[in-house]
Amino acid sequence: GAGVSQSPSNKVTEKGKDVELRCDPISGHTALYWYRQSLGQGLEFLIYFQGNSAPDKSGLPSDRFSAERTGGSVSTLTIQRTQQEDSAVYLCASSQQGGGQETQYFGPGTRLLVL
């Protein structure tokens, strides 16, 4: 079956512009996660959606970052007024129901470069 898909695969933008990154989770998965991975760095949690519950936004680095999930499926991560330090690979993952022991399946990521 289809895995997690993300678009665009690569995005180059100018400092100060807004960007939108999209994630399509595995069909039927109710939990969705956003992470980012900077060059040579580990994985940084950003936000977690589970069903109709309020999302866990504790990992969002600033108020320039926001995310929504429409209809319990597709999610969009928006970065406003991008900065050079936002350059990273943004990864989306999904799992069946969410929670501690669920296996998370990752998409290929969106490589964001802010010039």
Next chain:
Amino acid sequence: DAKTTQPPSMDCAEGRAANLPCNHSTISGNEYVYWYRQIHSQGPQYIIHGLKNNETNEMASLIITEDRKSSTLILPHATLRDTAVYYCIVRASGAGSYQLTFGKGTKLSVIP
């Protein structure tokens, strides 16, 4: 807070078994051992996980020591496509433990 320790790099000859060690001496009773890998320019890929028994799936085997303080991921017949960074992590089973954290992992190079 590094809960796992892995060697930074390893080489393995193509066709041979790759044995990747991981130390997790402070693991708690409700924490599982998970392995992911990340091939260059791709997203992390789930490999296998276990609590205390050895596990095997189509990708790999996971051997966990009896005291659970270390484990070994075994790729039985490594191929060039197995070249990747392999991450060993421990995860609790409680609510709020969904935030995955990867350390630096082991960069496995499979050599022809």
